[in-house]
Each structure stands twice: as C-alpha cells, then as structure tokens.
Amino acid sequence: xxxxxxxxxxxxxxxxxxxxxxxxxxxxxxxxxxxxxxxxxxxxxxxxxxxxxxxxxxxxxxxxxxxxxxxxxxxxxxxxxxxxxxxxxxxxxxxxxxxxxxxxxxxxxxxxxxxxxxxxxxxxxxxxxxxxxxxxxxxxxxxxxxxxxxxxxxxxxxxxxxxxxxxxxxxxxxxxxxxxxxxxxxxxxxxxxxxxxxxxxxxxxxxxxxxxxxxxxxxxxxxxxxxxxxxxxxxxxxxxxxxxxxxxxxxxxx
Numbered sequence: 001x002x003x004x005x006x007x008x009x010x011x012x013x014x015x016x017x018x019x020x021x022x023x024x025x026x027x028x029x030x031x032x033x034x035x036x037x038x039x040x041x042x043x044x045x046x047x048x049x050x051x052x053x054x055x056x057x058x059x060x061x062x063x064x065x066x067x068x069x070x071x072x073x074x075x076x077x078x079x080x081x082x083x084x085x086x087x088x089x090x091x092x093x094x095x096x097x098x099x100x101x102x103x104x105x106x107x108x109x110x111x112x113x114x115x116x117x118x119x120x121x122x123x124x125x126x127x128x129x130x131x132x133x134x135x136x137x138x139x140x141x142x143x144x145x146x147x148x149x150x151x152x153x154x155x156x157x158x159x160x161x162x163x164x165x166x167x168x169x170x171x172x173x174x175x176x177x178x179x180x181x182x183x184x185x186x187x188x189x190x191x192x193x194x195x196x197x198x199x200x201x202x203x204x205x206x207x208x209x210x211x212x213x214x215x216x217x218x219x220x221x222x223x224x225x226x227x228x229x230x231x232x233x234x235x236x237x238x239x240x241x242x243x244x245x246x247x248x249x250x251x252x253x254x
Contacts (some may be wrong), residue, residue, distance in 0.1 A: 102171035122245035158201035
C-alpha cells in the first residue's frame with residue numbers, strides 16, 4: 001500500500017493500554033528439592049579367620065585364663081571325736097573284762113545228793129526273755145551232838161539247767177544276797193555268816209543256835225541276784241527269791 005504524500009513516514013500508534021489493568025500472575029511454587037541420595041556405606045574389610053581359630057577363641061572364653069593354685073589348707077583334726085571313740089572302746093573293753101564268770105550248769109547232781117542234800121532240797125525254774133533257767137537248793141549239815149544246842153547248816157545254790165534266749169547271751173551268774181532259816185510258823189532262827197563260790201555252786205554257811213530244847217520244823221529262805229553275761233559286758237537281770245525250802249526232817253534239841 002502506498003503511503004500518501006504529506007504524511008509522515010511513520011504514524012504514531014497508540015499502544016493498547018489494556019495490559020496495564022491486568023495484574024501479573026503469582027509465580028507457581030517450586031517443588032521441594034529431592035532428598036539427598038544416601039551415601040554408599042563404607043565397607044570395612046574384615047579378615048576371615050579359619051574355623052580352628054574361632055573355636056580356640058570360644059574355648060578360651062569358656063575356661064578363662066589359668067589361675068595360680070591356692071595354697072592347701074590344713075584340715076583340722078577332730079580330736080574330740082577321736083577321744084570319744086577311744087573312751088567308748090575302753091569302756092566296752094573294761095565292761096567285758098569285769099564281767100562275772102558264767103555259772104556252770106550241773107544238772108540234778110547236787111539236789112539229789114545224799115551228802116549235799118541230806119536235810120532237804122528245792123528245785124525251781126524261771127522262763128523269761130533272757131532264757132530258761134532252773135535253780136537248785138541243797139541243804140545239809142552235821143547232826144547235833146549230845147548236850148549241844150547249836151549246829152551249822154550248809155545251803156548250796158546250783159544251776160541245774162540253762163538255755164540262753166539268743167546267741168548274744170553267754171549265760172548267767174549269781175550272787176547270794178541272803179540265806180536265812182525260819183521255823184514253819186515264821187519265827188526267825190538264823191542267817192548266813194558267809195558264802196563262797198565252790199566252782200559248781202555257791203555255798204552259804206548258816207550257824208544256828210537254839211534257845212531251848214525241843215523239836216523244830218525248819219525251812220530255808222534264800223535271795224540271790226542273777227546277772228546276764230553277754231558277748232560284750234553284762235547286766236543285772238533279776239532278783240530271785242526262794243520263799244521256802246523245807247527240811248526233810250525236824251531238828252530235835254535235847
């Protein structure tokens with residue numbers, strides 16, 4: 001298109017001011033920066049030990065280092081127990097050594113003897129836990145002489161038979177406690193003056209003196225203690241009493 005004469009070569013153009021009324025848009029929010037990438041882990045080079053060395057380390061940890069041996073303590077000697085033991089042994093030895101001798105059983109020899117039982121006899125038995133025992137009493141003495149009112153009576157205690165209760169019991173021994181003579185009405189006449197062990201029994205001597213002349217029916221009363229002799233020691237077993245062992249004939253004093 002041709003530009004007319006008389007016009008400037010350039011015409012002023014009024015700019016469009018509509019852009020002045022438009023507010024600028026807010027800038028869009030930027031996204032957060034991405035997190036930093038983790039640094040690669042540093043690998044530590046470890047030395048791999050043979051299984052034998054690992055086993056040895058475990059074993060060392062288990063038993064620990066060797067400790068120095070502690071000094072041995074001296075054991076206290078139990079003198080008290082030793083003294084008590086020796087005392088008990090000595091006691092049992094003494095108890096056994098001092099045990100009485102077992103009395104010999106002699107059967108019916110003396111209770112049926114015309115010499116030892118010329119004035120009478122007695123046989124009695126005991127059956128207890130310690131065994132079965134039969135005891136015999138034999139009465140003898142010299143006859144009265146003319147114009148005499150005294151005589152001497154001998155009473156012999158013997159073991160007729162014995163069977164101990166068991167193996168631990170060896171047998172019995174006895175001691176005489178009393179031997180007395182009475183009249184049948186209970187009047188006391190005399191008691192033993194002594195007794196002795198004659199080997200086959202215990203012999204008691206009873207001196208008798210009569211106050212007046214006459215005929216006397218008499219009996220013997222005896223007491224004795226029985227001891228049980230054991231393999232170790234002895235014990236008092238029982239006291240035995242023979243209430244009456246009668247004379248076979250009366251004693252006549254003129």
